[in-house]
Amino acid sequence: MSPSIQPFFDPVTGTVSYVLSDPVSRMAAVIDPVLDYAPASGRTDTSSADRILGYLHDQQLTQQWILETHAHADHLSAAAYLRQRAGGHIAIGASIRQVQGVFKKLYNLGADFQADGSQFDQLFADGDTFMIGTLQARALFVPGHTPADMAYQAGDAVFTGDTLFMPDVGTARTDFPGGDARTLYRSIQRLLALPDATRLFACHDYPPDTRPAAWESSVAQHKAHNIHVRDGITEDAFVALRQARDATLDAPTLILPALQVNIRAGQLPPAEDNGTSYLKIPLNALSSAPAGTQAPR
Template identity: 80%
Template sequence: MSIRIQPFHDTATGTVSYALSDPASGMAAVIDPVLDYDASSGRTRTTAADRILTYIHDRQLTVQWILETHAHADHLSAAAHIRQHAGGRIAIGEHIRQVQDVFKKLYNLGAEFLADGSQFDHLFTDGETFLIGSLTATAMLVPGHTPADMAYRVEDAVFTGDTLFMPDLGTARTDFPGGDARILYRSIQRILALPDATRLFVCHDYPPDSRPVAWESSVAEQKFRNIHVRDGVTEHEFVALRQTRDATLAAPTLILPALQVNIRAGQLPRPEANGVSYLKIPLNVLGSNA
């Protein structure tokens, strides 16, 4: 295959970021980069993102795109850091506006924050095609986890974001604002309708002790082995399973710091008069599960 894919696993958050490139042109895209965040000290670091930048620079790649699959609740985005040091356009699905509107209210951000997606360089529509060098990529709207989730198909590979996990872990939760188990099932069916040999690259892995971290499966493997949506599982069965499981899940540890950064395309809040940026933590708003 002409596409080159390099995964980067972040052990602290279980996130898998990707650098994918076109060997013929040296053009590249970065998917879901992580900004390290220590919740106890409030300090950010760029260790995880700098691993990607080292890879990009060592291979003399040119970053065209920094692709976010959605506004993540489990890690802060390093998209702005990647753009600052390697260029590229930060892009996400157009329904990010819906997510921004919800969290603008939660954080009481006021008139200075525009819930119009303008913090991003490009907003994809469903089915929109774009180029990474000579590679043709397609943005796929796959809502359900959130209203704005996107998957990105490049040749025989699909970067699924938080729709599918590895087959032994199943699927993403659907209890975030705007999430919907029925819609997630239908989004996953779009992915599983692709050719069986299509490679699927997940955004997270939380492996059991019985296996190492993994991030690549296939449509065929997911249809045969996925514990939530393998062949034969009906939409009704999936919705019942997903909703029952979601009711037992605690809110992600970093949801409150992460989302106020991620709806800003990875930019920290504007420094105040003393030169310090502050994150806002709304009290007694989130329930025991997200």
């Protein structure tokens, strides 16, 4: 039986979260949930996550998993909030340890922060299988955008994270720490080797003015039309294209707030002695592209 898939689009960050559920058992996995964050005021809000909780309640679904495709740089994760409210296990790829190590140094987090993935309930290796009710799902290691990206497959559906966007948008940037354009190309070829009818669900959409936001495509559509990796584009050509574009991109607006939350599985930094949590902003620590755009692709 095919899984049931319900998308939730956040127009502020361009993020698409999903509820993937088993119609038989009514068990569900939430993929890449968003914690709303206003950088001007430093306030968080759970409106986006509450929409997901409302859907779970209305559909009488039990949250079994909260799946992160990677440690996002463009939004804060609501994983910890969803687990607190509805249970389940937070999971991510095992290479999150590498990402934690990089950002532990950037934020100077000290000995109290363990860069061992222990903030998450489950660390997946490539090919690991797990159950969502009676549905078998599989974790697919697809590094390149970051060194820790995972896609998740259930039936004929694959949730690609930032590995692939819609065909007319292309692929994600590879200039984050540990990212690599050649690695991303090879990860994408792994996805495009799946059957042509395989449904691919993107984690983001940044639509051109000619269409509304969208998030579902197919392997066949990407092979025919993806502006970066369609059939006939070689690895070397992709690497040259990707690196040239990445050189024009500025850092995402929320990268510094987001990463210090997302490497903690969506937990805010520990409160200080006045009861307030603080986000650290390292000054002059990230490289900045010349007069570019903040587009994430």
